[in-house]
Amino acid sequence: MKKQVFLIVLIALCTGVLFADTVLTAKGIIALKNTEDGYAFTLEELKKMAGTTYVVQDPWMGECFYQGISLIDLLNYVGYPTNAKKIILVCSDKKEFTVTVNDAKLYPIILAYANKGKDLPQNQGGPLKLVFPVTTYPEIEKIYPKENWAWWVIEIRVEM
Structure with missing residues (x-):
């Protein structure tokens, strides 16, 4: 009995450690999964992917030099059906925003994780903020x- 309790506690601790750093979860109709219902990304994983950088006039922050991962690159990474229509972005405050897959292909819309080389703090929409190349x-x-311009994005969901 003690071994079973120890094993359960150990698994719980390991799971917490492994997923404590998750900043974004991709869900919906995706091919690649590392959790039961999606793909959990750490900030470090996102930064290692081919990023997009541009200067943009942020409507709330003025001129910014954002670095991030494009929505289409994220979708390509996790795999999605070619007939998928929309990407739902869910924020930590439960707000949801929709970007069409076609627009994600046409424009370099990004989930920004940095401004001028520094991680986005929470009071600027971080760790992940939806940015449009206006x-x-x-x-x-x-x-x-x-x-x-969604702040505090924690989930993307690919839908038809």
């Missing part, structure tokens, strides 16, 4: 107005 593609503001 400086380079001003027409995107008509599709995704400033209210769509």
Whole structure:
């Protein structure tokens, strides 16, 4: 009995350690999973992926030099069906925002994790913030107005 309790406690501790650093979970119709219901990313994993960097006029923060991972690169990493239609972004405050897969392919929309080389703090929308390339593609503001700049993104869900 003591061995069983010890084993349960050990597993719980290990699981907590392994997933304590998760900053983003990809769910929905994806091919690659490392958890029961999706793929859990750490900030370090996201930073190791091919990133996107651009200067943009953030509607809330002014001029920023964001670094992050594009939504389409994330989708390509976890695998998604070619007929998928939308990406739902869920924030820690339970707000949800939608970006179409077509727009993610057309524009370099990113989940930013840094500004000017420094990790995004929580009071600036970190650790992950949805950023639109409005400086380079001003027409995107008509599709995704400033209210769509989602702060505290913790989940993406790929749907039809």
